[in-house]
Amino acid sequence: MTSITTDPPRTGFPSLSRLRRAAGRAWSPRATSPLVLLLLWEIGARTGFIPDRILAAPSAVLGTFADLTLSGELPWNLLVSLLRVLAGMAIGVGLGVVLALMAGLSKRGEVLVDPPLQMLRTLPLLALVPLFIVWFGIGEVPKVGLIALGAFFPVYLNLFNAIRSVDAKLVEAAQVFGLSWRELVRHVILPGAAPGFLLGLRYSLGVAWLCLVVAEQINASAGLGSLVNHARDFLRTDVIVLCLLVYAGIGLGADALVRALETRVLAWRPSFVKG
Amino acid sequence: MSISSPLRLVTRNDIPPADAAVRLRHLNRRFGDSNVLRDLSLDIGRSEFIALLGRSGSGKTTLLKLLAGIDQEAEGEIVTPANRTVVFQEPRLLPWKKVWENVALGLPAGDGRTRALAALAEVGLAHRVDAWPATLSGGEAQRAALARALVREPELLLLDEPFAALDALTRIRMHGLVEALWRTHRPSILLVTHDVDEALLLADRVLVLDHGRIALVEPVTAARPRSLSDPQIQAQRARLLARLGVTLNDEPTP
Numbered sequence: 118m119t120s121i122t123t124d125p126p127r128t129g130f131p132s133l134s135r136l137r138r139a140a141g142r143a144w145s146p147r148a149t150s151p152l153v154l155l156l157l158w159e160i161g162a163r164t165g166f167i168p169d170r171i172l173a174a175p176s177a178v179l180g181t182f183a184d185l186t187l188s189g190e191l192p193w194n195l196l197v198s199l200l201r202v203l204a205g206m207a208i209g210v211g212l213g214v215v216l217a218l219m220a221g222l223s224k225r226g227e228v229l230v231d232p233p234l235q236m237l238r239t240l241p242l243l244a245l246v247p248l249f250i251v252w253f254g255i256g257e258v259p260k261v262g263l264i265a266l267g268a269f270f271p272v273y274l275n276l277f278n279a280i281r282s283v284d285a286k287l288v289e290a291a292q293v294f295g296l297s298w299r300e301l302v303r304h305v306i307l308p309g310a311a312p313g314f315l316l317g318l319r320y321s322l323g324v325a326w327l328c329l330v331v332a333e334q335i336n337a338s339a340g341l342g343s344l345v346n347h348a349r350d351f352l353r354t355d356v357i358v359l360c361l362l363v364y365a366g367i368g369l370g371a372d373a374l375v376r377a378l379e380t381r382v383l384a385w386r387p388s389f390v391k392g
Numbered sequence: 393m394s395i396s397s398p399l400r401l402v403t404r405n406d407i408p409p410a411d412a413a414v415r416l417r418h419l420n421r422r423f424g425d426s427n428v429l430r431d432l433s434l435d436i437g438r439s440e441f442i443a444l445l446g447r448s449g450s451g452k453t454t455l456l457k458l459l460a461g462i463d464q465e466a467e468g469e470i471v472t473p474a475n476r477t478v479v480f481q482e483p484r485l486l487p488w489k490k491v492w493e494n495v496a497l498g499l500p501a502g503d504g505r506t507r508a509l510a511a512l513a514e515v516g517l518a519h520r521v522d523a524w525p526a527t528l529s530g531g532e533a534q535r536a537a538l539a540r541a542l543v544r545e546p547e548l549l550l551l552d553e554p555f556a557a558l559d560a561l562t563r564i565r566m567h568g569l570v571e572a573l574w575r576t577h578r579p580s581i582l583l584v585t586h587d588v589d590e591a592l593l594l595a596d597r598v599l600v601l602d603h604g605r606i607a608l609v610e611p612v613t614a615a616r617p618r619s620l621s622d623p624q625i626q627a628q629r630a631r632l633l634a635r636l637g638v639t640l641n642d643e644p645t646p
Contacts (some may be wrong), residue, residue, distance in 0.1 A: 286480070286482065286484055287484055287486060289462055289484075290478070290484040291486075291497070291498075292462065293460055293461070293462060293477060293478045294477065294497055294498045294540070294544070295498045295544075296498050300498065304486065304489070304497065308486070308488040309486075309488070383488075384524075385487050385488045385525070385526060386487070386526070387526040
């Protein structure tokens with residue numbers, strides 16, 4: 118599996134530090150035990166100690182990866198899954214931002230929007246799947262809908278909260294300097310709420326990914342989930358493990374994407390700023 | 393209560409009221425049951441430098457907020473120039489805007505940067521215009537806040553304990569800077585402070601606020617630049633401290 122390393126403190130020279138980190142990682146002592154486990158797993162599988170239908174050998178997974186990539190099966194299904202997440206995220210994050218702005222920027226909006234959402238929030242998301250199937254059938258709609266709903270709440274809750282906790286002293290100062298309501302929102306409130314929004318975005322990516330896995334169990338004829346379902350029927354643990362790795366890899370990639378966004382958008386933050 | 397006349401009208405004799413930059417008459421401000429300002433009247437002349445002393449809870453900040461227009465819930469008459477601005481105790485710079493953008497905040501976009509750079513140069517921050525506020529020292533941040541106020545060319549500059557959080561040496565430098573800027577731009581200044589020495593070094597008139605009333609007016613006539621060792625200043629210092637409830641061991645209180 119992937120190894121998780123803690124990041125060293127950021128410096129002003131990302132390229133150099135990345136090089137150093139990469140060089141350090143090549144013979145890092147932390148890499149030893151995962152490698153040993155991987156080796157034991159391989160040996161166990163080859164000697165038949167771990168049966169193929171329980172867990173395929175790492176080398177077999179790698180081979181499957183090559184096969185499925187060359188046949189186009191993996192890229193195609195991956196694309197289908199990615200598009201589902203993208204569509205769901207777009208809807209969920211878009212709605213989350215709009216409603217959080219409504220509730221965050223006006224008292225009347227809050228009274229209107231917040232109470233029902235706070236009630237809905239307490240429903241366990243994945244328990245809604247049966248209802249979604251009844252409402253939307255088993256096509257793309259319930260899948261994208263579930264992802265959208267999952268992505269919606271973290272963005273709504275975090276952005277709403279962030280708007281409300283923008284430093285009142287900064288708002289007061291901006292009013293003294295004659296900013297209009299619109300300028301106040303643009304120059305003070307939205308940038309002040311940006312860290313909260315990005316935190317929400319990160320959470321919502323995680324939830325969206327989880328929702329995808331569940332949603333694709335609903336009679337999917339394409340996507341990573343359908344690949345897993347077929348593999349399950351034929352006891353192809355190599356394909357299942359491969360898909361798990363792909364899920365994990367994309368989760369990491371999405372997280373890195375938001376972090377890159379943070380570094381850009383929050384360049385003013387003391388943790389990023391080096392005088 | 394040790395104030396002789398409860399309704400005290402404080403005006404400076406040498407400035408006719410028509411020429412006053414600020415005119416307050418019978419100002420009352422209540423928060424619930426407590427009267428924070430009681431029938432307060434005050435004129436501030438054009439280009440006059442006023443220092444406002446008072447213990448915590450005496451109503452200093454309330455008065456400043458009324459003058460700044462942040463608080464509009466008072467009874468009585470308030471006349472202030474429309475062009476007024478505040479330097480707060482904390483710099484209150486927007487952390488997500490570069491120093492010059494903070495100074496140019498709310499200015500017309502066209503010459504905003506030019507004016508901001510000029511104001512920053514004036515407070516000695518020409519080398520930090522493109523820095524993030526988080527990288528500034530306390531003194532630098534407060535100078536940027538001063539530039540942000542000055543760039544608006546205010547007729548009334550309200551200073552809310554702007555030096556309180558600075559170290560002693562930086563504070564001395566800031567005193568000089570504020571005095572120099574006041575000489576150049578000639579705004580009326582109301583400086584709210586806890587520091588009697590600061591008030592005596594900078595102000596034309598020092599007021600003591602007590603329980604929402606002006607309890608003492610001390611015109612400071614000593615020539616500038618002033619020194620705290622000036623006997624006249626020392627006498628005034630003792631008087632002010634006595635009014636604030638501090639008695640000095642080595643000086644008899646008048």
